[in-house]
Amino acid sequence: MDNRIGPDGEALPDTVVISEWESPCGKMIIGSIGEYICLCDWVESKRRDFNDRRIMGRLGVRYSGGMTRTIRRAIDELEEYFAGERKSFDVPLLMVGTDLQKQIWSALCEIPYGETRTYKEISEAVGHSGRGRGCAGQVASNPISILVPCHRVIGSNGSLTGYAGGLDAKQYLLDLEARYR
Structure with a gap:
């Protein structure tokens, strides 16, 4: 299991907050832990269960539905991207993997x-x-x-x-x- 320590050394909560969002090309599930996005996956993805198990297992967290400022920020940036107004993303990411x-x-x-x-x-x-x-x-x-x-x-x-x-x-x-x- 990865430690629940963020990239800047801060302790992370024991919950990933998740929310669904409808993009122009499919429904997505976006998850945040603390100030970081750790999940932005397609609801219908064949790898969803695998990705969820990896995140929950490595971080020792559970999922809980809701909305956070970080998720709202990610959605705002994604909407700007789909409108052709954004070419890169600024929302902080937490990559959970090997x-x-x-x-x-x-x-x-x-x-x-x-x-x-x-x-x-x-x-x-x-x-x-x-x-x-x-x-x-x-x-x-x-x-x-x-x-x-x-x-x-x-x-x-x-x-x-x-x-x-x-x-x-x-x-x-x-x-x-x-x-x-």
């Missing part, structure tokens, strides 16, 4: 708005060259969709590959970014 997962998810945050990278390029960026397939599994386990832009990762042949929100949502997000780039 060291490798957190490295890969951090690398995703470095992909500029409106651009894409391949799994191989992400793998190389974190020092795991030649492990594109293994990287794909770590990208797929990202529990903070859109805010950690895993939708910007594509196959080596330029094709869209799996996405927790579905390929239609992935295409929607890439088209949105291309339009407002």
